[in-house]
Amino acid sequence: MGKTKLDPSQWVDRYADYLYNYTISKVSDQTLAEDLVQETFLAGLKSASGFKGDASERTWLTAILKRKIIDHYRRANSGKGKVEVKINYTDDDQEGDWLEERAADKHRDNIEDQLQNEELGIAIERCVSQLPEKQARIFRMKTIEGMETEDICKELQITPSNLWVIIHRARTTLMNCLEKNWF
Amino acid sequence: MLIDCTKAAEICNKAQYREAGSWKVFKLKIHLMYCPTCRKHAAKNGKLTKLCSKAKLQCMDPEKKKKIKEKIASRS
Structure with missing residues (x-):
């Protein structure tokens, strides 16, 4: 199989929507997703000389995007690191209820559906x-x-x-x- | 009244976008009754429509795309 050659002039038409939908599924913010896709293309241009041609353009750009998304979350979490725990069960008579309510996660099915739809x-x-x-x-x-x-x-x-x-x-x-x- | 497979496929595709009239859809249904190949294709076509709507796909804003294209062009 021949080596893949990069063609940056076609990147937006070919991959922008794919990368955008991929990003939306990870960050749930349209503007942020657009910015991350833009950063991906620009980073791709910068490191184009390092592209060996073994992977497809899309696979290569997706790998760059994945790193961008990880960087975004690292930046967003850099000031945190503390776990926030909120428990609303303060009354003694409610004590027995909370474990059961937490265990029966009403949103779990929705989340599973959502993950499947994103996939x-x-x-x-x-x-x-x-x-x-x-x-x-x-x-x-x-x-x-x-x-x-x-x-x-x-x-x-x-x-x-x-x-x-x-x-x-x-x-x-x-x-x-x-x-x-x-x- | 009877249509061939090419016409059936065309109507089936239009029906996925609600662009096939009821008479055409009726003719398609008649065709599907006796053509297993088209019946299989129509079932898959309908499934594709459902999957696309379930996935809630989005397109990036065309203006943003244009700006990115310009940036890429200026840096290439």
């Missing part, structure tokens, strides 16, 4: 980023941004039947890509 989001984005560029772009415009067919056709100067052929190809590839783990 799913990353899996879909990974598959989308592997599509040919035009297919990925049109799929995103139609499915994620929810744009009208007419508007996409105008913007990209394609016919509606052309659009539906591209959507068909994109969706078929995505189904195959996701089939192993999610279908």
Whole structure:
């Protein structure tokens, strides 16, 4: 297999949404996620000479992003380090209740669902980023941004039947890509 | 009344975005009754739609993308 070459001029179109969704799942803040993705690209440019070409561009950029996210949390926690414990059970007659209430975590199912959805989001984005560029772009415009067919056709100067052929190809590839783990 | 597999796939895709009229959807359903290949494809297509909506995917703000592109271009 040939070595991968970096093409920074295509990074935003190819990987910005993938990296953005990945970051959102880790930091839950849109502005921060955008900034971290930007920092990732700029750090990628800076260390481009060290890229050996063994991994794909996306894998390499994701590795940089992961370090950025860890750095963010390190910075955010650097002034802390103390555990905050809040217990509201002060009355003697409530004493017996708290263990049971803490043990039955009502939010656990929601959290598990949320984690699964985040994982799913990353899996879909990974598959989308592997599509040919035009297919990925049109799929995103139609499915994620929810744009009208007419508007996409105008913007990209394609016919509606052309659009539906591209959507068909994109969706078929995505189904195959996701089939192993999610279908 | 009867449609071929290519037309069925097209209607099926449009239906994922609620852009297929009820008459077309009816014709698709008839096709699916006798075409197992399309039936399988339609089931997977519907599943993909559900997964996409469950994942709540987002796109980065186009303005921000533009700014990042400019920064990359100026530093490349």
